[in-house]
Amino acid sequence: MPVDNYTNRVAHFQKLEGLADSVGPIRELFDTEPKRLERFVLREGPLRADFSKQAVSENALNALQDLSAACHLEEWRAKLFAGDTVNTSENRAVLHMALRGVGGSEAIQKEVAAMRERMANFSNKVREEGKFKAVVHIGIGGSDLGPRLVADAFQATGEMALELRFAENVDGASINDALDGLDPESTLVVVVSKSFTTQETRMNAEAAREWLTEALGKKAGDNFIAVTANREGALAFDIPSHQIFDFWDWVGGRYSVWSAVGLSLQIAFGPDIFAEFLQGAAKMDMHFRDQPLQENLPVMMALIGIWNRNILGYSSQAVIPYSRRVRKLAAFLQQLEMESNGKRITRDGSEAGLTCPIIWGDEGTNGQHAFFQWLHQGTPGAPVDFVAVLKDHSARPDHHAALLANCFAQSEALMLGKSEQQVRDELEDRPDVDAIAPQKTFPGNRPSTTITLDELSPFALGHLIALYEHKVFVQGVIWDVNSFDQWGVQLGKVLASTILDELESGETGHHDASTTALMALISK
Ligand code: F6P
Secondary structure, three states: OOHHHHHHHHHHHHHHHHHHOOOOOHHHHHHHOOOHHHHHEEEEOOEEEEOOOOOOOHHHHHHHHHHHHHOOHHHHHHHHHHOOOOEOOOOEOOOHHHHHOOOOOHHHHHHHHHHHHHHHHHHHHHHHHOOOOEEEEEOOHHHOHHHHHHHHHHHHHOOOOOEEEEEOOOOHHHHHHHHOOOOHHHEEEEEEOOOOOOHHHHHHHHHHHHHHHHHHHHHHHHHEEEEEOOHHHHHHOOOOHHHEEEOOOOOOHHHOOOOHHHHHHHHHHOHHHHHHHHHHHHHHHHHHHHOOHHHOHHHHHHHHHHHHHHHOOOOEEEEEEEOHHHOOHHHHHHHHHHHHHOOOEOOOOOEOOOOOOEEEOOOOOHHHHOOHHHHHHOOOOOOEEEEEEEEOOOOOHHHHHHHHHHHHHHHHHHHHOEOHHHHHHHHOOOOOHHHHHHHHOEOOOOOEEEEEEEEOOHHHHHHHHHHHHHHHHHHHHHHOOOOOOOHHHHHHHHHHHHHHHHHHHOOOOOOOHHHHHHHHHHOO
C-alpha cells in the first residue's frame, strides 16, 4: 500500500479508537440519538437488518464511513463490478454477481445464460423422466457448504422432488452414509470440484463410481456428472464431455453456489426455485452497487464488524439463526469469511494487523442451552448476528411465536444485562449475598444485530447470502487483504500427501519426533 494511503488509514483508526470511550451504554444511545432506529435499520426487499443494538454511536458510524472513503471503497466497488482483476495474487476477476445477471461483460453474460439454460434443461429432463430418485452431491468446502445450506432452506418450499444427499469428508463414513440404502440404478452422482484436484472429492468420486459400476457395468457413466472449472481434469477422470457442466475461474469456490455448483439443487427443487434464489441475490448486488455508502446494508454490516474487531477488540463473531432451515449458516460463513479474510498480509506484502474474527455459531434456541452462558457472562463475549424468519409456513404457529420470542429476548438481554443492585434486591436477606450477587449479575452492553427475513423464500435467502458476500468484500478492502485467494490451505494439503505416500510405501521421511511417532502408530 502506498505510504500516504497507509498513514491516512492509520489516522482514521486512531480517530476511531479515540471515539470508543465516548460511546455510552447501548441502551442509552436510544435516548441520546432519537433518530437511531432510522439510521441503524436498513431494509432491502424481504431483508431487514437492525444494527441499533450495536455499541456504535452515530458519531462513530460517521467516522467509520470516513474510514471507508479513505480506503477508496467506492473505487474498489466499481472495480469489482467492472470485472477488473480484483483477485491480484491469482490474476483473476471476481464476478460471481454475473451468475445472477449483474455485472460482467456481454460475452460473460452470454456464457452464463447458455449455462443456465443447459442446467435448466438437464434438471427438467431428470425431473420429468423420473428415472432418478436420489442425487448424491460430492464436493467439499465451497463445493459443498453453499449447496448444503441452501438445500435445507429450499425445503421450506415443499418442492423437493428427489432425495438429496451429500458426501464431503475423505472419512469413508461420509460416502458410505451418502450411498447407504440407495439403488444405484436410480441414483445420480454429481461430482463438484472447481479444481478437480481435491483429494477428498476425487476419492469419494472414485468410490461412488465403483459402487455404480459394480451394479450397472458400462452404463454407470450415465449416472455420473461432473461440475468443474477444470474440464481437462474431469475428462482425464474419464467423464465424457457431455456429462460435464462448466463454470469459470472468476467464480471463487466459496462464491460458487450460484453457478452449476448448484446443479443438484436445481435437480431436486427445480429451475424456477433456483432462478428465484438468483434474483434475490441480484437485488442485493444492485443494492450494494447503487446505494450510497450511508444506506448500504453490506457496508453498514462490514463497518460495524470492523468496529467490533479493530476498535472494541472482539476476536470472534457469533451467528445464530433462529431457523432450523438455515442452521448451517455459521458453517457456511466460516468458509466465506475466514477463508476470504483470514489473512495477515496486505495486498502489497505488509503486515495487515487484526483481520477476520473467528466466525462461529449454531441454531437458536439450541445454543441458549449450551454456549449462551458464555455470551451473557463469559469474558469477553462476542457480538452476535441473530437471523430470524418472520413468517413460517409450517403448521405450528405456537412454536414459531416461541422461537421468535426467544430470539428477540436474547438480543434484549445481551444489551440490557441485569445490574448487581437488581440482583441484591431480589436476593433480599440471603446471608451469602456478597458472594452470590456478582455471580448472578449480567454486565449487558453486549452488541448484536438482528436480521429478519419476511419469509424463508429462495428470493429472501438469495438476499441473505449475497449480503454476507459483499460484507466480506468491504472488510477485505478496509483491511487491505485479497479476499479471493486462500494460500493458507496449501501447506497442510502438501504435507498430507507426503505423509500418505510414506504411509503407503513404508519409507518414513524426515519429520519432527511427534509426527514420526504418530505415523508409527499406523505404519504397516
Ligand atoms: O482447500 C480449500 C479449497 O480450495 C476451497 O477454497 C474450495 O472451496 C475447496 O477447497 C474445494 O475445492 P474444489 O472445488 O476445487 O474441489
